[in-house]
Amino acid sequence: MAGALLLICSAACDSVAVSMFSTVVDSALGAGDLTALWTPATWWAGVAVLSGVFVFGGEYLTARSGERFLLRLRTRVFGHLQRFSPDFVERRRHGDLLARLTDDLDTVERFVSSGLVHVVTSLFSVIFFTCYALYLSWELALAAFVIAPLFAVITRQFARRINDRSREQRALNGELTAILGEDLANAAVVQAYNRQQSEERRLYAAGVRLLKTNVAISRLSALYSPVVHLAETVCVLGVIALGTWEVAAGRLTLGGVLAFAAILSFVYGPLQQLGQLRVMVSAATTGSERIVELLDELPSPADLPGARPLGRAEGQLRLRSVTFRYPGARRPALDQVTTEIRPGELVAITGASGAGKSTVTKLLLRFLDPDRGAVELDGVDLRALTLESLRRNVALVQQRTLLFHGTVRDNIAYGAVTTGHREVVHAAMAADAHQFIIALPNGYDTIIGEHGHGLSGGQCQRIAIARAMVANAPVLVLDEPTASLDDTTVERLLVPLRRLASGRTTLLITHDLRLTAIANRVLVMADGHVAERLPAASSPPQPIHADRGASPGGVRWSGAGDPRAGFPMSP
């Protein structure tokens, strides 16, 4: 707003400068009188300095508020995206979502900050110069401004074509980012299957489509300026012819005609900018359509009206006749599943691939809501709880450990916002990770990549266990925590996993018999049903309750069942 005001002031200064120019021509140049030059020249220079200051301030403030707007908008859209279930994000192409959060937001920012400010300032410039032109000679002014409708017709034609192309451009840009993202994420598969060349071809083909669209947009934009310039020149020549006639008739001075010509060059600039704004609006419209499309999607699941926060749960879980079908799927992934898990119990769920095991975990975390039936924690339907408090009570360890680019410490501390170094170290010790972490080049400060680059699968998994320890939630979901690990690594994980599960209600999805052996009960799932309920093959440890204050790792162990026997608890 302040930026726009300053730019309007600079437009007013320009009008004053043109009037000074007219005075200089008539009183100094025309009369050949040097002494008559100083006063208008001083005013002219003063106004030029003032105009420069206004332009600097206006441009700076406009750019700053534009960047701030972009920051707020990006944070808002990202915040909205964060409220969608992982299933929603996985269904979309990541690259396309990234393009919406970067390039598309950029076009909107350009329009809202510089675009809108230029509209306002251009409008004021046109008004100031028109008033001055009418004051000088209304006949000439009317002749000069017949061109305005011509500008509108030309720009409408261009804007329509550019609009179509920029829609294509935004979609192709999303596709290109998506291909790049996929290729980088799947670098191992691409190389293992010797698909580098075909991937290059895929990227090249998408690049060619984008190139054609970009070239078409550049062609239209490049053509626009000369066409408008031609229209402008014809009009200026017409005005000069009319002006000569007016001077000859004694109705206008030479200074007046020259000032008029200067006005035209000042006024056609803003008029042209107003036209170009349509082009900018086109790009911003396409960008904003793609952002609004995201913002229009209602996050699901979301907090329902009346949802209440849950304190620390006891950990009793119950599935009551739960039925769930994925959108578009022919048969339900879960069909009338009923089961109960007591606080502190470790229940393993096993069964063939596609039986519905992971779907149960998604329902427990409320990544999905059942179509029929209910999932309950401590006897309360999860839909009656706030999502934040539910997820504070449930810790998750997945098959593929998801790490962030950052230090080992940051990755472990991710489990709870207020975790200090001491808690991180204790959790790492309980997860049997401390020794390998201190052997890393910078110990806990070693930077690890998103995919745990430099760490083995087992080490990543132990970091995930430490993270879940830090979270200290009463309910634990372990989704195939040992899948794709070798026997020795699995053996090493058993103790930390038992420590983690101890005192927590644990749902363990696994095909691994060594893991089902540590469970209190085993449920075997088939085709979305619980087909069998088996007792445990061996007795699990006897803990116990999770209590952050009770031991440094947040878990208290009882008697002989303590698998940490001989485990040093201080770093």
Ligand SMILES: Nc1ncnc2c1ncn2[C@@H]1O[C@H](COP(=O)(O)OP(=O)(O)OP(=O)(O)O)[C@@H](O)[C@H]1O
């Ligand atoms: N996002 C999805 N959209 C559509 N169908 C899905 C989706 N996720 C899973 N399914 C289907 O739901 C059923 C249950 O899937 P789920 O992932 O729960 O099985 P699972 O027992 O965990 O399998 P696995 O052991 O292979 O992980 C399967 O038939 C699967 O194809």
